[in-house]
Amino acid sequence: MPRTEPGDTRSRIIETARELFTTQTYRAASMRDIAERVGITKPSLYHHFRSKSEILASLVCPPIDQLESALDAAATRSTQADITRQVLGGCLDVMLTHRETMALLLRDASVYSDDTTDVMSRMVTIVNRAIDLLAGPDPDWRRRVRAAQAFAAATDPISQLVDVPADDLRTELLRGASAILDPAPTAEP
Numbered sequence: 001m002p003r004t005e006p007g008d009t010r011s012r013i014i015e016t017a018r019e020l021f022t023t024q025t026y027r028a029a030s031m032r033d034i035a036e037r038v039g040i041t042k043p044s045l046y047h048h049f050r051s052k053s054e055i056l057a058s059l060v061c062p063p064i065d066q067l068e069s070a071l072d073a074a075a076t077r078s079t080q081a082d083i084t085r086q087v088l089g090g091c092l093d094v095m096l097t098h099r100e101t102m103a104l105l106l107r108d109a110s111v112y113s114d115d116t117t118d119v120m121s122r123m124v125t126i127v128n129r130a131i132d133l134l135a136g137p138d139p140d141w142r143r144r145v146r147a148a149q150a151f152a153a154a155t156d157p158i159s160q161l162v163d164v165p166a167d168d169l170r171t172e173l174l175r176g177a178s179a180i181l182d183p184a185p186t187a188e189p
Contacts, residue, residue: 027110053115063098103159
């Protein structure tokens with residue numbers, strides 16, 4: 001059997017955990033399951049990660065960092081239209097690149113537990129910041145509602161439409177979110 005480098009084992013652990021977390025849920029997948037699937041002993045697994053929550057953090061922090069960077073870039077734009085394009089486009093690009101991880105964050109309530117509070121609170125902060133940027137300066141409550149709806153419309157379907165090609169999905173999600181933010185005028189009842 002060829003010897004693997006520690007970084008390679010660590011990567012295999014993270015990828016195996018992603019598979020198990022998405023097929024079984026975070027809570028249901030055990031450290032023993034991960035170790036057995038990777039082909040290492042449980043003590044060896046603990047050599048690489050102290051806990052399942054540490055594995056989850058290693059899995060979700062890179063896309064969370066990228067989402068924060070997309071929002072930082074959006075905040076530097078000069079017009080609300082540019083901010084909106086950057087928030088939606090930047091977040092969608094990250095989420096579509098990390099589709100399985102985002103599905104885990106969006107669909108598995110068990111990832112939100114006492115031992116994952118720090119990491120998951122970062123995700124909540126990102127969503128709130130995205131909504132604030134989409135709402136624009138001094139928004140009324142209606143604009144804040146539309147911003148929240150638009151962000152949800154752009155991001156939630158990612159975890160439900162895994163069979164749709166990423167480029168096609170991105171186009172349609174942007175179209176829908178834009179329609180929510182800037183609805184066509186309607187006649188008052």
